[in-house]
Amino acid sequence: MAAPVIPSSFQIYNSYVVDPQWQINFTIIWCSGLALAVAVSVPTLILGLRHGRSLKGITGISETNGYQSAHSDGKEPPPTRRRGRRLIGAWNALISPMYWSPPKLGLSLGQIIVVSAYLAAVLVCIIKDAPLISNPNRAGFLALAQFPVVFLFATKNSILSLLLGPGNGYEKLNFMHRMAGRAMFLGGCIHGSLWIRNHLQYGLPILGPQKETSGVASMALLGIIVLTSLRPVRRLFYECFFVIHVLTYVAFFVTICYHTLYASPWIFPPLAFYGADVLLRLFRYRIKDATLTAHDAHMTLIRVHNCDDGWLAGQHIRLRVFFSNRVFESHALTILSAPPSHSCLSSPGLLLAARSNGDWTRALNSYTRKEQERLQINEKSEGDSGAFVQVMLDGPYGGSSVDLGLYESVFLIAGGSGITFTIGLLDDIVGRCIKLGRSQGERTRRIEFTWCIGSFGQIEWFAPMLIDIATAASNSTIDLHISIFVTCLCNPEAVPHIPNSIVTLSRPSVQDLLKDFVSLSSSSEKEGSIEISCDESQTSLHSGGGVAVCASGPESLTRDVQNAVAGLGLTNNMDVGGIALHTEQFTL
Incomplete structure (x- = not known):
């Protein structure tokens, strides 16, 4: 005869049996989302491997003692495959709303959706069927489950960056590192505050026993990590932030292992990620x-x-x-x-x-x-x-996550010192078309290079480089046009002569610039602006070859570019063969 089964309503909740299962459930959830992202990135990864971009620089900067000499860009770009471009256009139109970015948050709509889904998974796993008031261990278990996510998205040399393809370095993934850290802090606060409440209710000591003391110390260290990682602190006191960050997470590792034996399985993945990062840095x-x-x-x-x-x-x-x-x-x-x-x-x-x-x-x-x-x-x-x-x-x-050579039209825009990113891309794509003879099937025909600065004197910083690139492009089949927008009238006579360039005293509308570029309409002179024109040429856009947009600079500029691309919609994406976007904003 079978033994009687105790009804579930009378069973004692055993958090050390039930809660680890929720850790596993949460891990399955975020790993599944990560696998989906990697699967979507497989075509980009394969294309990057084929063109030698995915593994470039994995062993560091090298010295080859010589390079190829320049030769004429004699041959025409390969013809565009219309069917493939229509598919790319449809895909870019589908994801373009994800580029939209609201003010102040520093996140795009796509990132907001990812972060919201992640937090929802954390909260569900903490709250679902858990008697948090009487036994808040579930929140502590879920806080421990954040360790792998925190370190996976923090290390500079991560296997994840490689799998997601070029242009997805640690600086692009760091928003998930910060969010996982805050989710850990949330779980730790729920766990710690409710246990302190229970100890006060039943007259138990909060400090003294090892478990309670190490728990309070862990919670304090986690609070220091989160508070000193806020953006104002990082920007104003970066060196202090870095030292505190390193010292406190090491101390947190030690105290959390003293606090609970269940922490040790979740410590090993971060150590493995960090060890691999240090090893690859040595190379x-x-x-x-x-x-x-x-x-x-x-x-x-x-x-x-x-x-x-x-x-x-x-x-x-x-x-x-x-x-x-x-x-x-x-x-x-x-x-x-x-x-x-x-x-x-x-x-x-x-x-x-x-x-x-x-x-x-x-x-x-x-x-x-x-x-x-x-x-x-x-x-x-x-x-x-x-x-x-x-x-x-x-x-x-x-x-850059966008290979400019795959697109017939390229729109590069930078603000201030953000030109260091776009001028490198300009030098690269013009050189690939001219010096390498489009050996990888580069299709680029037309390039619009836009730079927004505060004074005329800043043009001198990079004028020699722009002159070299513009001179090389003028002797080829590439149509390069350079637009420089200056917001302060200082010394316009000091503007150097750069081929195919125009310097305008005005603050441009990014949305209008991009619309004009995509729709082939020439930029009209704004009322009240002062223009200093060098050589100017008229060109035509080969419809259906795709448009690559890359922006670098302050957050306000990159946000405007993201919103402009998101606002172009399905029709424009399909007509031009797809609009690809990459923004660069390296912030602390």
């Missing part, structure tokens, strides 16, 4: 000689010697310059040139630019100008003259 570290040149008090150019390959246009590196007492600081700088094998610059190589915005960049600029004065070097000189230093490179990372 990417390089110590090189470099030359610093300061054109003025606001911009420092850095030319790193003996670097010929190992990066893609638009990628960035972590740079450490050995000068003064700043040897322990590293900062992210975008590579503003294509590899010498197809760069259009008269002096190709690995070039970086650091605008004087923070303490480190101001100190670097001041050191460079003092060294130039000491060596009696003219600040306007070109070539390799300048202050010689040694630097450490870590990278490259990131890059």
